[in-house]
Amino acid sequence: MVTQTEIKKMLENGTSQVPHGEVYIVEERCKGCGLCIAFCPKHVLVQSDRINEKGYHPPELVEVPPTDICIGCGMCERICPDFAIFVKTDKDKEKKRD
Amino acid sequence: MARIEMQIGGFGGQGVILAGLVIARALSLYDGREAVFTQAYGPEARGGASASGIVVDDERVDYPYPLHPEILVLMSQEAMTTYLPNMRKGGILIIEENLVHLDGEPDVSELHKIPATKIAEELGNKIVTNIVMVGFIAKVVGDRIGLKKESIKKSVLEMVPAKVRELNEKAFEMGYNYEEA
Amino acid sequence: MPIHKAEHHPLDAYLRTERLPHVWCPGCGLGIALGAYLRALQNVGFDPQETVMVSGIGCSGRAAGYVKMDSFHTTHGRAIPFAVGLKAARPELNVTVFSGDGDLFSIGGNHILHAARRNVNITVLAINNYVYGMTGGQLAPTTPESSITTTSPYGNIESPFNIAGLMAVAGASYVARWTTVHERRLQKSIEKALTKRGFSIVEIMSPCPTTFGRRNNMRGIVDSMMYYKKYSVIKEHPNPLDGVIKPGEKFIVGEFMDAPDEPTFEDKLEELKNKEFLKTSQADRTTWILEHRRHLETLAKIIGGEQ
Amino acid sequence: MSNEILEGEYFLSGDAAAAEGAVAAGCKVFAGYPITPSSEVAEKLARRLPQVGGVFIQMEDELGSIAAILGASWGGKKSMTATSGPGFSLMMENYGLGMMTETPTVIVNVQRGGPSTGLPTLLGQGEFMQAKFGSHGVFEAIALAPESPQECFDFTIKAFNLAEKYRQPVVVLMDESTGHLFEKVRIPPEDEIEIINRKKPKEVPYPPFMPDDDLIPPMPIVGEGHQIHATGLTHDEYGRPTITAEAQEKYVKRLVEKIRKHADEIMDYEEVMTDDADVIVVAYGITARSARRAIIQAREKGIKAGLIRLKVVWPFPDKILQKYADKKFVVAEVNQGQALIMVERAIRKSATFVGKMGGEPHRPEEILKGIEEAYNANS
Structure with a gap:
């Protein structure tokens, strides 16, 4: 796995081959269990202060890019028990355009 | 011919169930009679005792069990003790003469005796004792219950396994043609 | 920084979305297991129209109510025989039983043994959360020794089932165990189970933070998952008899049994309907049946530790 | 085939x-x-x-x-x-x-x-x-x-x-x-041979519990794209668990009504010599065959007895029994009074009961005795 430092370097050099992901959430389904936060290998998620309509705190993105950046691994999506969070990678977007 | 009740009593292994079944089946399917076949029922069927009941009628049979059979076939001493007292007075009694010993004179209109087991043994297999008896029953009471020889023979041959058909046919004929002493 | 909001989830095509959010508690592993199943379905390309989910009773039983396919929420313990009957009627359908450890191994224990023995071509996803969750956390046939439940307040004095061992011995064609932390391997394993001909079962160890975790030193939602991460050991072809789970000790996850394909129960039922078969001699039928004795040799090898 | x-x-x-x-x-x-x-x-x-x-x-x-x-x-x-x-x-x-x-x-x-x-x-x-x-x-x-x-x-x-x-x-x-x-x-x-098959839904998907006017829902089957969900929980027409008093009232009431509404079509019984009967025997299964003989025996003794034989025992045919409610009733069955409860409820009075613990069917004389008892009782 690529280290944080390497990612930072690659991003600075503009030589990044690291896939980039965008995180999405169906917020009303989130129960704030925090598994996506705990299991994100890049630590890009934190609990937000906001509460959704069921009274849970959904996750949000950390404020410190570019090191803590989503690489679209999909861990949050697979570990989420509530079908609430998912990621789209560049690949997905390309697929969409096709 | 109104309702006629018949009972065949013996012990397990003598084939009294099959004997009753082939007779009732022949009456019902081939002789246009209404017939019900049942197996021994209630407290009288204890231990190794085994009995089959046949009720024949012109119309549909209502109560399907023999109450006081007018035709009683006995193939064991125990069956005699159990079923004879319940027999209708003046009925027809048929016994396996080597297995049943009557105490005194039963109150019957006819008494028929046959050494069915011995006949079967002479044919080579004790297992056909019941069919010897069926042949004898057909001869003795066939006309009275509306049972034709061809029908009962057909019923027997249809109900026994193919490889012993010939033996059973012989057994039936031996019983049917048996001359009482 | 807020995340992009979305109206739909990629799995929504498989879900009765109008019924979401589901009834399961925050952090419950059932949703993860269900997600893994749906992704597996998607990957193997099964037509949802020919796919059926049957559930029993308990939290896991509700899964059937969330999938957008023919689905049945039956009675306690009877999901397996319901599925057996359904498969007998319609062998071409893909039938998955999604149910819990209590439902499958306690009240329904007899059925799963016999379904495995018969090699019924169904996939069983056995969600093992150690406990009766829906009813408040009572003792289950899988509760580890010494664990606290509402009906074992002094600690469980019984031994739990080794599900993997039990299923392998009963005659299952495919037996695997993963936890909800192993989501990717779990999904691959379910894909294998779905495409495996014969009885396949994936035991999915799944946390119940609400009724088990908080009574057993896994207070937080994440703690239960971290426990699995810490104590599970992935093994290649583990011996099913080593599938015992003890509290505070490492336990094995992996594929305990992957027997070669053999005729399934449904195959044999179909064969019986074959007119030519009905006409063959008893000796020929006996030969046919004996030729298809289930993978006994493989089983003996695996349990004997040769593999 | x-x-x-x-x-x-x-x-x-x-x-x-x-x-x-x-x-x-x-x-x-x-x-x-x-x-x-x-x-x-x-x-x-x-x-x-x-x-x-x-x-x-x-x-x-x-x-x-x-x-x-x-x-x-x-x-x-x-x-x-x-x-x-x-x-x-x-x-x-x-x-x-x-x-x-x-x-x-x-x-x-x-x-x-x-x-x-x-x-x-x-x-x-x-x-x-x-x-x-x-x-x-x-x-x-x-x-x-x-x-x-x-x-x-x-x-x-x-x-x-x-x-x-x-x-x-x-x-x-x-x-x-x-x-x-x-x-x-x-x-x-x-x-x-008359064969009736389940009503099939006319459209796909069809809600599995959406009744027609006769209160009976057509039945979708699996594998046809209906996305059926069936549950033992109380549910709505779509099969969605709906655990409320209102849903229970609506759904279970229909379950009951779909049979009650058609009870007359379902009920089936046989009347034997009931036209002139003073005593009506109610029986079913094997007991009815004993009763058939018993009513003949009763008539031989000068008691006009008849038989209502239940061919369909549920739904219970209250109506037909009520038609004879002014007669004397005998109930015979191989238990200690189950149909009896339903008969007495229908005729709103006591019936003579001829029970058996089980083991063997009634001998006709046992039912005959019941008929005589009923006939001789003051009503």
């Missing part, structure tokens, strides 16, 4: 006749667990079903048996199980699931003496009430009681027809005597 229906006359036991009835009705899945005195049904179907493209499964127990036939029914096949008292008791939970999920299927119960293991090989009629009230909750049962092998054949077909028509499990309440006695059974040509 040839061999499907064995047209002709056969000398069959009631058990065998019920099995042939199932084949004639189009049963394609049997799942059961052997139990005396019903095992002959299973044995016969184990041989017959593969011959007609059907499936026989000997399940691990009765709990599994009934679950399997419910599953098979949703698979679109007609299904059946056969059992006796102990097994019938084990089936009670999923009998209720069948009611709640409106699943057509047939349960043959060859009654023996109970409670518990009781008299495995001997007669009982102790499940009259269980067929109606044995499973928890509220529903209207349909149960038929044959008195002869011919009726075991006919009523099994009828049970399938009723199950398919009203979309619920139907019980054939046989008894050991009827199951084990042999009599001629006429199996008519296929085109003379």
Whole structure:
């Protein structure tokens, strides 16, 4: 796995081959269990202060890019028990355009 | 011919169930009679005792069990003790003469005796004792219950396994043609 | 920084979305297991129209109510025989039983043994959360020794089932165990189970933070998952008899049994309907049946530790 | 397919006749667990079903048996199980699931003496009430009681027809005597047998519990794109669990009403010499055959007796009994008063009861005694 430092370097050099992901959430389904936060290998998620309509705190993105950046691994999506969070990678977007 | 009740009593292994079944089946399917076949029922069927009941009628049979059979076939001493007292007075009694010993004179209109087991043994297999008896029953009471020889023979041959058909046919004929002493 | 909001989830095509959010508690592993199943379905390309989910009773039983396919929420313990009957009627359908450890191994224990023995071509996803969750956390046939439940307040004095061992011995064609932390391997394993001909079962160890975790030193939602991460050991072809789970000790996850394909129960039922078969001699039928004795040799090898 | 229906006359036991009835009705899945005195049904179907493209499964127990036939029914096949008292008791939970999920299927119960293991090989009629009230909750049962092998054949077909028509499990309440006695059974040509199949939905997807005006929902089956969800929980027309008092009121009320509304069509009974009768005997199953003889014996003694024989025991035919409410009533059954409760409720007065503990059927004289007692009693 690529280290944080390497990612930072690659991003600075503009030589990044690291896939980039965008995180999405169906917020009303989130129960704030925090598994996506705990299991994100890049630590890009934190609990937000906001509460959704069921009274849970959904996750949000950390404020410190570019090191803590989503690489679209999909861990949050697979570990989420509530079908609430998912990621789209560049690949997905390309697929969409096709 | 109104309702006629018949009972065949013996012990397990003598084939009294099959004997009753082939007779009732022949009456019902081939002789246009209404017939019900049942197996021994209630407290009288204890231990190794085994009995089959046949009720024949012109119309549909209502109560399907023999109450006081007018035709009683006995193939064991125990069956005699159990079923004879319940027999209708003046009925027809048929016994396996080597297995049943009557105490005194039963109150019957006819008494028929046959050494069915011995006949079967002479044919080579004790297992056909019941069919010897069926042949004898057909001869003795066939006309009275509306049972034709061809029908009962057909019923027997249809109900026994193919490889012993010939033996059973012989057994039936031996019983049917048996001359009482 | 807020995340992009979305109206739909990629799995929504498989879900009765109008019924979401589901009834399961925050952090419950059932949703993860269900997600893994749906992704597996998607990957193997099964037509949802020919796919059926049957559930029993308990939290896991509700899964059937969330999938957008023919689905049945039956009675306690009877999901397996319901599925057996359904498969007998319609062998071409893909039938998955999604149910819990209590439902499958306690009240329904007899059925799963016999379904495995018969090699019924169904996939069983056995969600093992150690406990009766829906009813408040009572003792289950899988509760580890010494664990606290509402009906074992002094600690469980019984031994739990080794599900993997039990299923392998009963005659299952495919037996695997993963936890909800192993989501990717779990999904691959379910894909294998779905495409495996014969009885396949994936035991999915799944946390119940609400009724088990908080009574057993896994207070937080994440703690239960971290426990699995810490104590599970992935093994290649583990011996099913080593599938015992003890509290505070490492336990094995992996594929305990992957027997070669053999005729399934449904195959044999179909064969019986074959007119030519009905006409063959008893000796020929006996030969046919004996030729298809289930993978006994493989089983003996695996349990004997040769593999 | 040839061999499907064995047209002709056969000398069959009631058990065998019920099995042939199932084949004639189009049963394609049997799942059961052997139990005396019903095992002959299973044995016969184990041989017959593969011959007609059907499936026989000997399940691990009765709990599994009934679950399997419910599953098979949703698979679109007609299904059946056969059992006796102990097994019938084990089936009670999923009998209720069948009611709640409106699943057509047939349960043959060859009654023996109970409670518990009781008299495995001997007669009982102790499940009259269980067929109606044995499973928890509220529903209207349909149960038929044959008195002869011919009726075991006919009523099994009828049970399938009723199950398919009203979309619920139907019980054939046989008894050991009827199951084990042999009599001629006429199996008519296929085109003379009336077969009713479940209503199919006209559109896809169709909500699995959306009733037509007759209160009976067409039944979608799996694999046709209906995205069925069926649950034992109280649910709405779409099968969605709806655990509220209102939903319960609406759904369960319809379950009950769909049978009550059609009760007159379902009810079936036979009247024997009731026209001029002073004493009416009510009986079903094997007991009715004893009663047939008893009413003749009574008439020979100068008592005008008649028989109302219940062919369908549930729904219970209150109306017909009420027609004779001014007569004297005798109820005979092999239990200690189950139909009796229903008869007395219908006629709003006491009836003379001729019960039996089980083991053997009534001798006609026993019922005759009851008739005499009723006749001589002051009313």
